Amino acid sequence: MESPRPDRGILTQVRADRHATDTARFAMLHDAADTLLDELAERYMVDRRETKELLGPDEALVRMVRLMPRTPAAGPLAIAFTDFPGLAVRLGRWWAEALPACGCDDCAEDPAELVETLRVQTSALIEGGLWERVRRGVGGSWFETRLIGVGLRARREGPLTPRDAREARRSGFAAAVQWAPWPRSRPAG
Structure with a gap:
């Protein structure tokens, strides 16, 4: 599957297709x-x-x-x-x-x-299996992601607009970011 374009909203690729009957x-x-x-x-x-x-x-x-x-x-x-x-x-x-x-x-x-x-x-x-970063290249900046979990090992990358790249670097994504596991709620009692 082609990675979604980051400049087009979260998911504009899903559309009703005239060849979709069910x-x-x-x-x-x-x-x-x-x-x-x-x-x-x-x-x-x-x-x-x-x-x-x-x-x-x-x-x-x-x-x-x-x-x-x-x-x-x-x-x-x-x-x-x-x-x-x-x-x-x-x-x-x-x-x-x-x-x-x-x-x-x-x-x-x-x-x-x-x-x-x-x-x-x-x-x-x-579980903390998502890693993300921004990298600069000759043609501009790119995002790179890796998602690793039970039965899953995937990698994606794509171009960023100059504005998104600047904002990402300001947010700390110039270096790789390994997202932490989610904190569990304490059981009631």
Whole structure:
């Protein structure tokens, strides 16, 4: 799958395709994401923020849920619920995943496998398996990410706008950032 372009919102790649005849099969992604978000908010010390946001300049408002760990060393999670239906998932600063990536009949993406992808990637973030950095090159600056977890070892990179690169370097991403594990909530009692 091609990495999402960082200059186009969190996930504008997920769109209704004229060759997608059974998009309703992806509705289970919304239920799975809601369940996952509820579990994580209960299990970990995070702040939950729900808003309506635009994913891009030509997009409709969508429901966005963010879980922000109460320690700044741990990476945030953001999930947008698209009308397709699908999900736009962001881990940390630059790891973005479109679920489904396409949704057309030819690609035949399995919703159950997409739910597993969501869970595996989120688990890797929570356990401290996300690494990110900005690097400069001849043609400009690039983001680089690595996500490592149980059954997962992935790497992505892509270009940054000059403004995003400056802001990232100001935020400490000039050196590699290894996001910390999420802090667990204390059990009641």
